[in-house]
Amino acid sequence: MNVLVIEDNAQNIYLERYLLEARGHHVSEAIDGPAGIAAARAAVPDLVLLDIQLPGMDGYAVARALRAIPQLDAVPIVVVTSYAMSGDRAKAMVEGCDDYIEKPINPDTFVTLVEAAGLNGRNQEKAGA
Template sequence: MNRKILLIEDNEQNRYLVTFLLQARGWEVVHAGDGPAGLELARQVAPAVVLLDIQLPGMDGYEVVRALRAIAALSHTPVVAVTSYAMPGDRERCMASGCTGYLEKPIDPLTFVDSVESFVLPQPAGAGP
């Protein structure tokens, strides 16, 4: 099973926390600090999931997810917005741009990895909302 997660996040503290939590559960995390670097890394590593900040320098997360969806090999890769954009309509805008999911910052360290894994790991029968 692919255990690589691409984290596209420009904030060093957020990168550290997310990486720490995911590595503790056996995930390999690769980082990009901006959208163009994230797109290049996504092509190279073919991650199981992309965690995407929306407010990025140079190219925002909406542009990044649209570009990822245009790459045939990555068009079905789950892309989860992990963002502080939490105003009415922000979730809908993320989903309309092509994101698979949406998680608000600040993240909850107790539930974050389970939330991320729900986008890539098969769920037990009967699980879910």
């Protein structure tokens, strides 16, 4: 699976990349919203891992922008954030995200959750439609 990580924290990028690549996934990264949108346009990923607290353009705005691009509408978006306030999961779903993983991530379950989102995400729903 080709995964785009949109995250501004180098340690989080490292950990997510390490865990995903250890299971055979390809990871690309962007450190802010505009760079993430550009990267997704340039090479459509199978799944996007998206932080909410990004500099300048927050993750909700990034999700809306990705959903507005026809070739990216079917790509599952999984929020991975420490910004875990009441109602945030519901807000992420309203903004076009497909799943929500709270930080700190659990290395024992993270990749399984990501893989499930990729298999059960929008790509499969649209393919079966």
